[in-house]
Structures are given as C-alpha cells and as structure tokens.
Amino acid sequence: MEDFSLNHLKELEAEAIFVMREVAAQFENPCLLFSGGKDSIVMAYLAKKAFFPARIPFPFLHIDTGHNFVEALEFRDQLVSELGVKLVVGSVQESIDSGKAVEESGYNASRNKLQTGTLLDAIETNKFDAALGGGRRDEEKARAKERFFSHRDEFGQWDPKNQRPELWHLFNGKKHIGEHFRVFPISNWTEMDVWQYIYQENITLPSLYYTHQRECFFRDGQWLAYAPFMKLKPNEKVEVHTVRCRTIGDITCTGLTLSHADTIEEIITEIAATRVTERGSRADDKRSEAAMEDRKKEGYF
C-alpha cells in the first residue's frame, strides 16, 4: 500500500523550493548568494527546479575575495551560462582599492571578514531587497536560531534578540525602505543531507571536492591550500598531498582533508566517519568561540 510519505531529502527539497518561490513572490529584487561552494551549487539546482521550465527569476551575486580557486571560478561561469542567469560580482579587491576596506596583515590574514562590507555595498548598489543564502542551522551554534526569513536593519545588521517569530510555513517578508532580508531555504539541512542530496540527484560539483594533488601546508592542526600570496611561518613548508576540500570559499581559510575519495559515495563514507564539523575546517571560525556570531551581527551571511 502506498504510504504517502516522502523521504527526508524529498521533504527538505519541497520545503526549500517553497521558500525560494516565496522569495520570488514576496520581493521585488532578490538575488542568490553564490559562493561556488557545494551549498550554493545545491541552491542553484533547487532554484532551477523551483521555477522550471521558466528561468530562475533572480541574478546570482558572488562576493569575490580575489583569493579564489581557479576551478571554482570556471565552474561558476559555466553554471551561470547553463542556467541563463545574470551574474553580479562584488569585489573585495575593489573595496580595498577604493579604501572602503583594509586588508588584514599577518600570518592568518584573510579576506573573509572583509566580505561583509563588500556584500552590503553590493546589496545597496544593486538595490537587492532579499539575498538567498545557503546557510544551514547545523553549521554553527549561532545559526541554530536563525530564521528562514532573516530580517536585517538598514545597516544590514542582525539582531538576535529581536527576530520575528516564524510559525508553520508562513513567512513574513514585510519591510521598511532600506531594510532587507537574508533568506535561507536549506536551513533545516545538515552537511550529510547536502551530500546525500548531491548523490541522490547526481549533481555535478567542481573537481576540488574530489581527491587531487595540491600544494599545501599544515597550520593550527589542519592542512591549508597554499597560494603564492600567502605568508608562511618559519617552521611551515609547502608539501604536495592528495587532498579534497570539504567546503570551498576563500583559499586562505578553506581546510583540506587528506583523502583519496573520488566519488560522492566515498566522500559520504568519509564524512560519516569524520569526527570534526565542517566549520571546524574553516580557519576563520576558530578565532574565537563566538566568532561567527560577531560576524553575523555585522551583516556577514
């Protein structure tokens, strides 16, 4: 007998598609934040399904730190042209050149923090009233209380004490002029769900996610990708290893896993056996226990 139940991936998919369609219906000028990582690739895939056979009715916004993996940029351009969506790029380098942002210095210099300013600028200049992001509540403590529709004041800030209650699937996207929303359709997904979904739907990922040889170095308990602009400490040396990326963002803070996994199934097996969270492999969250929360308040994703 038919039991009229969906598996959890189908149910999460239905929820995410509903949220994306609400964004298209409730906002005048939304965009989808596309980082090139697997979460935003899944978001792009879901958006395609949500509006098919119509094209995705909003542009993608990429906040480019200038420190990208070449493979990730190539993948981005290919995907955008396949989907026929417009790509808007907000450049951290430009923010630095124009004096709006100041480059960090020292060994752990990263442009991740600078993304916040560039993102808010891009939202303002393009008059986006909603930005869809691939944030998940399981990623980090501070995100556990995030709403699907997350209201931001005119400074782009998030006030954790003053969020709108969110009930059933009735999303309140009402706002005053100058305010905007961040919307997280895959809030309820875990890292495992994302990987399983990629497997179930046979979604193509950049080669970086699979095993490959890369120049890297070891710092603070993890392997980091090496790029010529990065400063090594005296005791650190560049070595070539067989690795894959667990998340893809800015090169300076993307941790690598020593791995021979070259299929999604192998990656899933590895993750099932790993005992460190995905964000544990991002150097920027290690800075302080409340690091993520601080950046959120400032307007980071």
Next chain:
Amino acid sequence: MNTDSTKGYLDMQLLRFTTAGSVDDGKSTLIGRLLYDSKAIFEDQMEAIERASKGRGEEEVNLALLTDGLRAEREQGITIDVAYRYFATPKRKFIIADTPGHIQYTRNMVTGASTANVAVILIDARNGVIEQTRRHAYIANLLQIPHIVACINKMDLVDFDEAVYNKIKADFVEVERKLGIHDVHYVPISARDGDNVVDKSTKTPWYTGPTFLDLIETIELRRDKNLDDRRFPVQLVIRPMREAFHDYRGYAGKIAGGIWKPGQKVKVLPSGFETEVEAIDFGGDEIEMAFPPQSVTIRLKDEIDISRGDMLVDPACAPYAEQDIDMMVCWFNEKPLIERGKYIIKHTTNEVRAIIKEIKYKVNINTIENIYDDKKVSLNDIACISVKTTKPLFFDSYKKNRVTGSVIIIDEGTNETVGAGMIL
C-alpha cells in the same frame, strides 16, 4: 561505501519534535544526550563544551551546554529563543525545535510547536505534574501536535520507583482526558545518566515499554497530514516566456491537502470556475501523483485567470470562503492586541487586511479556564477572537488542516509578526 547504507539513508523519514518543560527539568540534558549518543556531536564541538564546562567550574562535561546558543544567553546562563537541532539515526532524521522555558515561554513553545509532529514534555519525577505541565499539554493540544511523549525525568532521584512513575502517569492521564488529547506515550528516564533514553535501563525492570529513542523512531506519522481534502494554494504562476515552452502556464505551490492526480476535477477559488488537472510537473518531469507536503507545479485543462493567493480545491469538498472568522490567537508582542484594531493577516499564500471585531475571551493557561471579564491580550496571552477580513479567505478549521487553518497576524506599522492564529 556499500550502497546498502547509502540506500538506507535515503529511505529515512523526517520527524520534527519540540521539547517542553519547566526550567531545569532537563530538556537541554536530554537533547545533549540524544545528540551525543547518536554521534551528532563532533570532536571539536565536544572539546568546546569540555572547555566551557571547566570554565564554569563544573567537574563533569555538561551536555546541556551543547544546546545553549547565543553569547548573550550564554553569559546570562539562560536560553531565550527557539533553536533548531538536528540528528539522525538509521531510521529517521530528527529536527528538534528546542524551546527553552523562560518569560517568552508561550511564544517560543507555540512557535516550535507549529511545525512539530511530536511534543516531548518533560516532567521532573520529584515534582510530578505541575501547573506548567498542564500549560505545556494545553499548548501542544492547541497547536494540534499529533503525538505527545511524556518523559518522566530524573528517575534516578526517586530511586527509579515504579509507584512514583505510576502516580505521575495517572495525573497526566487526567490532563489528557480534560483536554481531549489522543496519542500520549509515557517513558521513565534519567536524561543525565541515559536510562531509557537510547538504551533500556536495568534499573527499571518494571517498565516494559520502548525507550525514548525507540518511541520517536517508530511513532506512526502517516495520519499527521490531511490526505482527504484536496487543497492547493497558488504561490506563483509559471510562465516561461521561452521558445520551447511558449504556451506553458503552470501554477506553482505546496500541496496543503489531499492526493492529487491528473484528470481530477478542480475548482478555482475565488472565481468558482471548474476544470481538470492536466498534469503535475516537478523539476522537468511529469509526475503521476502528489500529496502533502510536496512542492509541485499544476497545469489545468482550461485557461483560467489565476494568480497568487487563489486556491485550487476539490469541488466535492471545498473549504470555507468567508470574511468573518473565529480563531484562537497567541499574542507575541509587547504591544497588546487592540479590539477594533486593524492588522494584516497572512494565510497560506494570501494576505489580507483585517479588523479585530471582538475579543471573546482570554484563556488562563495555568488553570485552562476561560476569562470573560479581562480582555487585555498581552504578550504570551492566548485568546479567542473574531476577525473580519477585507476579502474572503479560503480556509478549513485548524483541527482539520494545519496548513489551511493557520494564520499569522502582522502589525501594519512595524511589520512585525505579532500573533499566530488557529482557525476554529
């Protein structure tokens, strides 16, 4: 990976539950234990809470710290908002709406309860069923959570005494009867030590039922949604404007009730036109059948003018289409509900202006009695009201359908969500 375990994972069902209990009844500890025992806690998280426990001068690792969210709350040692947690077993994936007890309690529990299949109510074995337990049961029932699990916690502090458990159970059965709650399960546990949480405890030989995890892994979810009355609120009209799909016109939405198939008769509200389902599309494929909570695109045989906020329904059992609506509301805002005041009501994909015609009565949620002489509905209050909307809503009673029977109330000036309503 062996494909068996990949497949097994793909077959998991999703269960959403919410936790309720007074402060210190052990909610955080129970959740911490579930996450820990199901290996949803990673090494780096565990190290962080070990550090935090030491920082607080505690000897043992405090599992409750795992679920304490934001810094402000950590500093004050309280949790004030709904937080969502995730864990999975080979049978199910769980989403926990963790709604900590505090001043904002009713608001938080109502929020967490709105999407839950199961309400987990914790009772401290030393205190038994108290006023707050009744309140939690009342809210779970008001929000029509289909199943309740009453966890009698801290059994270690009453020597795992069967008599204590039986007395508490009997008291809760009384509450159950009074409220008309149907599906309640009872389990004696010690969240701190793990007795009957994941593994069966040797200290409760008199208890032959399932452990807490067994229960939430096996509770039957099939009847939790309305499969009888076809309801499809239109979210968006899909018009591709592309060569290849020149004449395509589909209605995107999430199925709110019933089982949908091509060929079925449909009535469009508010126009009243009747036609047939031509096809059901999903991401480029035509599908044979769709049911809640699937998001699909429906095409109709005839070209009818339809837009967001309209509803496709079964002509044989249409919902109410009315402007005068009675509902129970839970109030969320510091500013009290204003009788004769104007608000915006969001219902399915519809949005209308409404006036509060009358506050009929308020509910004292501690005694579960109606109050007729004090009609000031403030933050965390629950009341029965009548509203009049500027145009008809297409609705069912909340008891019949949690999707087409629920609304949120929005303040026109501040845009804040100030209340939640369950249509009577």
